[in-house]
Amino acid sequence: MSRRTIMRGGLASAATFFAASNPAIAGGFKWRGFGKDLIDFEPVPVASGNGPVPVISEDYEYQVLIPWGDPLEPGGPSYTGDPSTRPTAAEQAEMIGIGHDGMWYFPIKNEHAPRCGWNHGWNEWDDFDDWHRNNRHHRYGNHHGMLCINHEFGRNPHVLNKDQPENLEDVRLSQHAHGVAVVELKERFGTWSQVESERARRIHVNSPMEFSGPAADSELLKT
DSSP states (O other): OOHHHHTOGGGTTSEEEEEESSHHHHHTOOOGGGTOOOOOOOOOOGGGGGSSSOOOOTTEEEEEEOOTTOBSSTTSOOOOOOTTOOOOHHHHTTBOOSSEEEEEEEEOSOTTSGGGGOTTOSOOSSSHHHHHHTGGGTGGGGSEEEEEEEEOOOOHHHHTSSSSOOSHHHHHHHHHHSEEEEEEEEEETTEEEEEOOTTOEEEOTTSOOOOOSTTTTOGGGOO
16 A cells, blocks of 8 residues: 555545554564565455545554644644634744655654664664664653644635635735644553654744855855
């Protein structure tokens, strides 16, 4: 099942986590890098995948996280998805964006250390098998980390409730609905949740940027 197929329909604007619900199955996970078989599960008919929500094997469960309009920080402005209203551009700048696409989870080894405890970079291990063999050093990161997610391809009728932007506020709203969101997540007793974080960010076309390096003073970067 492809990433785009999973995210189709009513969950097109939400990050979705999958986990094995059967402890025996979860404990019997086999990594391909060691020449073992993939995890077994009860298949789902292709015809069952056309509804508004994902249909997955009974051996698994899924959880919806940070859909469009969720606050970037707990207690911040939010949008419930009411089709008759839309957030303001300023509110959207403090919310999760639309059109969830590519994402990457950065495990936190030590939340009090610089770079979350990754002193030698994210590619600390030579390859995937090496990472797995040393996973005892990463177990905390399996339950706590930063999720970086790309927001793209929000259509005007969805974002603005109109075919075209009519003023600067509409343009800003669309701009702030796209870009990147960075949120901190924690798992507790099998449930993931977003937590308040000084690392949380929204990055969009109006975010202040500073260039460094040899190109920093180039005339081509001046507007």
